[in-house]
């Protein structure tokens with residue numbers, strides 16, 4: 350096992366610059382998740398780590414080894430493919446043993462490792478089947494098994510759950526985290542599912558257009574997004590955005606958009622506050638509450654009610670922008686009702702650049 | 710789709726199948742009748758059956774011998790061996806050349822790839838006969854007339870382009886992920902090819918080899934042009950010689966035709982499993 354250090358990594362395909370100088374550092378034993386929208390270069394970064402694509406410039410280190418120009422087989426990396434890529438002509442047992450055989454492991458050791466991996470993943474009954482005789486979930490586990498059967502320095506996962514149905518995905522997600530806690534293997538996991546990212550990661554890297562937009566612990570990124578992009582990407586339902594400007598009213602700062610006036614805490618946003626600055630207000634659906642007793646920030650007309658059971662989402666508009674508010678499921682609200690809302694926490698982003706005004 | 714067919718559906722499909730099979734087999738029945746008939750010219754009938762059944766024609770064809778350089782050789786055995794050796798060698802050489810070429814075309818980008826493919830395709834437009842005369846001259850120059858090697862060279866050169874196209878499609882149907890997984894697992898590009906791609910393409914390779922074999926086994930015109938010694942004949946040439954200009958020995962031709970078909974039938978029987986798998990080769994799953 351080893352840490353991973355990626356420095357100023359660049360990759361072009363023809364004229365398209367897919368990675369524009371990526372820096373990633375994953376400490377030994379950590380589970381890193383790369384998230385980002387489709388086409389942002391996640392798979393490309395993973396393939397560069399695996400050695401399946403060659404970097405144009407930049408450096409990839411595993412521990413203290415520079416592996417930037419090494420062949421995949423010399424990097425000692427294991428990878429789980431989105432398509433699983435099980436060898437169709439080999440049984441599950443042979444699929445698991447394939448990498449060990451290539452590395453000239455002796456038969457008894459292969460037997461032992463295959464047993465260990467198949468016990469961990471519950472593959473015992475499937476060992477003599479061919480991939481085509483397995484269900485999707487079983488194939489996924491075999492693909493995982495083929496990776497963990499080896500003692501690799503780094504484990505890579507490219508959207509390993511995207512071919513599973515929602516229920517199975519939720520379960521396997523937990524299994525993967527358990528497996529990681531057991532093995533403590535340095536891992537890089539690619540997904541565009543932000544729930545997977547939040548629940549699995551020790552550290553998240555949010556990729557956008559070939560660059561790391563923000564990295565850090567999941568909750569830190571969730572609570573303090575550095576850009577509007579990150580704020581919009583993480584969280585479901587997504588953060589609400591309202592465009593407006595900053596104003597200084599008497600002794601306090603406020604955000605104003607039409608008739609919406611939101612107090613701004615000077616300490617939190619120190620340094621970014623200028624009168625007239627065009628900014629975007631960000632409020633997560635769960636950062637609002639129905640106001641009790643006159644502390645309301647704004648009034649909110651409910652146009653659609655989504656009752657999910659544990660919580661209810663009220664849809665409407667604030668200052669001309671669509672807005673979703675989470676309300677207590679026990680409170681019965683009706684379409685057309687007017688709710689007094691109070692914002693418990695707010696985010697401010699520069700309207701032009703999208704960077705957060707939050708003081709670092 | 711797994712519903713059991715009704716009695717009517719089942720009966721109707723059987724009727725259609727029986728009709729189709731009889732239509733296909735009717736001429737073959739005539740050949741059988743002819744091959745085993747003792748009378749000189751069997752009279753035409755609706756249901757062909759041998760008249761005065763005999764094995765004479767069969768044994769005359771199979772038992773044919775001939776003196777070469779003062780030694781009696783078993784002519785038919787020699788001709789059968791010619792056919793089998795030439796066809797097997799054609800299939801082998803063809804597939805051995807086509808596999809790496811097709812793989813390169815399926816997986817790599819290189820200068821001249823598109824024009825190369827187009828040139829290969831162009832060679833397919835001309836019938837092999839068109840090159841019979843130049844081939845004759847080349848083989849003559851090389852001293853390969855009347856030899857198995859010469860025939861293999863000609864056959865392979867015509868079967869390779871088609872084999873390449875077939876195998877390229879097969880390799881393209883195999884997900885690149887498989888090779889990449891093998892390379893991450895510790896394989897070189899070459900061993901990933903040998904251990905993962907070749908086994909996954911096995912059905913397609915078997916079908917391609919079978920096609921090349923059949924093409925060579927049935928080929929007549931080139932063989933008739935390039936061979937003039939009886940002991941070097943392949944079976945199709947041997948067969949044709951029963952139908953001379955003055956007397957056509959149809960019974961021997963029929964008996965010979967049956968014998969000649971046997972190896973092919975055997976081969977199809979053995980290769981059946983691969984054939985069915987090969988024709989659905991697109992179904993290779995990851």
Ligand SMILES: Nc1ncnc2c1ncn2[C@@H]1O[C@H](COP(=O)(O)OP(=O)(O)OP(=O)(O)O)[C@@H](O)[C@H]1O
Pocket residue numbers: 362363365367385386387388389390391392393394541
């Ligand atoms: N071999 C290639 N040749 C040319 N362009 C490529 C190649 N591979 C990827 N790209 C381009 O690079 C960009 C990033 O691709 P990549 O597969 O890394 O995206 P991704 O973040 O994994 O997206 P997704 O979430 O959809 O899997 C895309 O615009 C894609 O079209």
Ligand SMILES: [Mg+2]
Pocket residue numbers: 391392393
């Ligand atoms: Mg991808």
